[in-house]
Amino acid sequence: MAVKVGVAGYGVIGQRLADGVSLQKDMELVGVADVAPTLSIRALVERGMPYDLYCAVPGKEKDLEAAGVPVSGSFDDLLGKVDIMLDATTAGVGAMNRKLYEKAGVKAIFQGGEKNDVADVFFHGYANYDKGLGADFLKLTSCNTTGLIRTVDCLDRCVGVEKAAITIIRRVADPGDYHRGLTNALKMDKAPNHQAVDLMTIMPHINATGLLVHTPVTHGHIITLVVTPKKDISVEEAIAQFKKHPRIRVVTTDEGFTGNASFFRYARDLGNNRSDMYEIGLWADTVVKSGRDIMFAINIPQESVTIPETMDGIRAACGMQKDGNDGVAKTNEYLGLGKWMTPQYMED
Amino acid sequence: MAVKVGVAGYGVIGQRLADGVSLQKDMELVGVADVAPTLSIRALVERGMPYDLYCAVPGKEKDLEAAGVPVSGSFDDLLGKVDIMLDATTAGVGAMNRKLYEKAGVKAIFQGGEKNDVADVFFHGYANYDKGLGADFLKLTSCNTTGLIRTVDCLDRCVGVEKAAITIIRRVADPGDYHRGLTNALKMDKAPNHQAVDLMTIMPHINATGLLVHTPVTHGHIITLVVTPKKDISVEEAIAQFKKHPRIRVVTTDEGFTGNASFFRYARDLGNNRSDMYEIGLWADTVVKSGRDIMFAINIPQESVTIPETMDGIRAACGMQKDGNDGVAKTNEYLGLGKWMTPQYMED
Amino acid sequence: MAVKVGVAGYGVIGQRLADGVSLQKDMELVGVADVAPTLSIRALVERGMPYDLYCAVPGKEKDLEAAGVPVSGSFDDLLGKVDIMLDATTAGVGAMNRKLYEKAGVKAIFQGGEKNDVADVFFHGYANYDKGLGADFLKLTSCNTTGLIRTVDCLDRCVGVEKAAITIIRRVADPGDYHRGLTNALKMDKAPNHQAVDLMTIMPHINATGLLVHTPVTHGHIITLVVTPKKDISVEEAIAQFKKHPRIRVVTTDEGFTGNASFFRYARDLGNNRSDMYEIGLWADTVVKSGRDIMFAINIPQESVTIPETMDGIRAACGMQKDGNDGVAKTNEYLGLGKWMTPQYMED
């Protein structure tokens, strides 16, 4: 029987979570909840309401209906129909929602913007699936952490990782954002960045630190990693390992992946839903060594990168697959991850 | 019998022309032509070659095949199978291609980047469909001109237009471009801009001038127009006229259409192909008057806005519909233009 | 005897007001007031305190002194020593400060960010100097309005102006700003823009409207104006009139004034204080006509453009010159405005 899933917050992440759940053949998307006739909600209406909308806050139905948005019920109504909620509300709201989820007896997965203590387990599908097994409340790693752990975990499984120094070149807004932005400036954060700290929480055997610089772009973060492996690994072997990972696309600048915006453009050219990409990009022609340290650059599609690991989280929390390898494999199958690993790609 | 269409150049515009033709039930897309394994061509491969690819320049087959791109034949092969070519090659190449089209006895429509003398008729589906009837070589108006003429023609049909002063706030690159760009600067062009001159070519009874400023953004031009109508028209009546136009979306900032990037985001949220929009946007809350002059702002989605008028051009050149109203109506029907004109929208 | 001037708020505008007053040989800068050890205050310290600093809010002395900033006294101390205050505090604070100024019996000039009702007179040095004569509280026009009025007033004095349609292409942040910004988006404001409304307040015989678009750049607004003169004026004659104005620099793109950032760069190359320019730029090669309407583009250096008119305001409020022409001439002389009008420039 399909696990019944609801989504709270139909914004940038919430929309993509709903889409992602819809693609999982062993899950059922019951509906999404929001409070106002935003552009995303208006698009839902223009599309003919493929997802049922529940009003997340009592009293807000009027605003929605005044804008011509059909409302299927209250937040309580939605909670009454689901096994698990994916909470993609504005940071801070999730902590309040947790009480409602507890009262209704439903599980929940919170997004990376919430504080860690909103949940019992801080989760990453590949790095600590077991910790999420049967848990009631998970918090996903943030977009950057989710993506970079894919690569660190990949190397760790292969040769072991001792430490990592991480430089995050962060995109500052999403396409269509006006409420946050940066103009002709690079903004510096104090060290260490939370992603390095989070990496150590998820993978406690690794020592990590890092810096973060905000840049005035919208199409994906770029991260450089300096990873010290436990055993030496050649550039070629590292690239070969990355190529086998269904959530990492290994590319080169010569192919035309000139920068972060190329992944966005390629996703459009592929006809991907919302022009999204679930995979991170990893440039093979940035992999270099300095002594035993291995350095490389990756691209993080911030809007969609956490969707696969959130699906993994549902699988773990609801016990759909007991083994992490099985869990991520199901997610990958339903999201079509790795299907681009054609022989041609693999032989490169 | 379906008109057979080929596309030369599978870049930003060429891809969208191919998609557009595919949606016209009375046309058949024979194939597309290009020369190198660009990202767009690589995406075509990853999608499983929904369109046949022909090699546009003899000798380049090897480069394509080395990158794993299946080639269906030469440019001559393609020309031998089509009634009309849509030429979306780099500016300047179209003029050379014209000779090949003449030799092969096929019609062609060139995009706005070419010089006007590449074609016999300078064309806009709404403003001068008749001129294109049966013509062998058409050149489409550029993206800005195409979009702004929709509004000027709309007012002209209603109250007559005497003159227009046009300020184009131009996006300087497309998403994913690295070869052109502008950083923290607004670049000023000499006056008048070519769009004002082109408007007068297409609609010779109107006096027009204008300025153009380049801005460092990628998601759509914004244009302000100061239009002097022959007869007075109220703000409300003008808005009502614009709302009836299937290629103009009348929106407001209050709905969430905060700027040019909102249209792009809305197209993504709608699930539109490649996150595109064929309609221009027009902000109802920018329509103001100064004396009899009427001023307003529009948004031009530069990558896709000329697709409908190019479909109109095929209809005119191939005589598929003798009457312009019928021609644009067919294009609108197949592209789904105007279907968002729900009663709810119309009553606003 | 020199008029004694104080400046409240040592931010982007306040610093430049202090510099401007320092250059007026018939004024004395008593000191500046601020509340926190901002970068600007730290620079004042590193420069050796060329201006005395007063603490604007009781209790904040400790913060300043903890950062090594010498404090010369309280806000009341400053008010006790001056004839007039230039209020360049954050928008909204000026309205509260007015009460302190009234109590202390000092005049004040507020900047454009305050609401109009903060002052008795809404002022522009060229367009309504007389209204400011002897007034206790003036509010300056904002940067865009100040700059565009220079050109409209210039034409008005020459041939009379009937109406104007104004498109403001607004820079969204100043260099070094992080708290406001826009990334890859053009933001649209509802019409009409306040600058058109303000123009009509200052010059009530003119009918004006306009639109405003925010752009992600920092070096100066660009404005296009469509001006309907009462009497016909040729492009050449209009340019000649603009060239005679000491606060307008007439330039061309061919000289290298490629856009808004060129003025900033030129000011740096000139060795101007803080790389500022008091003059607006006007591109001679954007001046065009459509019927009798005349259209052209100007550049507004937002950080410094209001300094001359504020100096004019001190002259008017304090009755230093009874005639507006004399008042602006004194300001121009002390700020060196028009000295670049060499024969070479004038003959162009």
Next chain:
Amino acid sequence: MAVKVGVAGYGVIGQRLADGVSLQKDMELVGVADVAPTLSIRALVERGMPYDLYCAVPGKEKDLEAAGVPVSGSFDDLLGKVDIMLDATTAGVGAMNRKLYEKAGVKAIFQGGEKNDVADVFFHGYANYDKGLGADFLKLTSCNTTGLIRTVDCLDRCVGVEKAAITIIRRVADPGDYHRGLTNALKMDKAPNHQAVDLMTIMPHINATGLLVHTPVTHGHIITLVVTPKKDISVEEAIAQFKKHPRIRVVTTDEGFTGNASFFRYARDLGNNRSDMYEIGLWADTVVKSGRDIMFAINIPQESVTIPETMDGIRAACGMQKDGNDGVAKTNEYLGLGKWMTPQYMED
């Protein structure tokens, strides 16, 4: 007797080299050479020709004179009067100019844009002054390399440096540039970046690698370094060492140095010539450790950072100071470097 210096190319770097030489009391700026009436040359004219201008290419005098630019002679005339030329021409021209310098028997220093083989010695004032002693042709390290070597050399003198992994977050254009730019994209370079390679050329005992990402901003590069010292050094001790360096400004985000643009703004507020800063910035609150590795972020003011090291180069090449410590000390004295090291700053 003062060493006589000429500057070839009066662009972004050439102007600043001329200014820098003017401040050295033991040097004489004979003149600058250029070919066209650029904005920078027009500014020189408006300033009253503080530097004599020589025409760099025969036949171009007419263009200059037509624009009202006084010409003091030919390039040969300039070469006949100088001991050493600073070549800041467009990349590639320097290699051709070298032949003219050899023929005229004058020494020359080339900027970082030229290929290394343009000169006999690849030079950095702090890291290899001795190599430049008496040399005829030096090439300066590029802006990023110059700045980052200051920090690596600083640590190397203290505890020895074994290796470094460098992430360069590069500004893509200078303020006022229109011919190069990037819009809403981060551009990725293949690894390793040339700066890491250059570091190893200048300091052959260090192993280095690194990546470079281009960002759409104009006010200074940001670099993160992961440095492996030979001996352990604490964060506090490292900061203390950096604070003693006259060409490194140690700052914090809490003081208001929020990002790269803050340094530019601070230079404006300081009233610095052309709003420039010779020092690199180093954020004390980015210095962190991972194992023995020390990681930190610096800011590189690309337009002016190489001026001090070029002055050092003149001193070395002309044998003005035989000892590197004396050489850099003289440069620092005349450029006012380190004078901001007030007790207050040093005690922080």
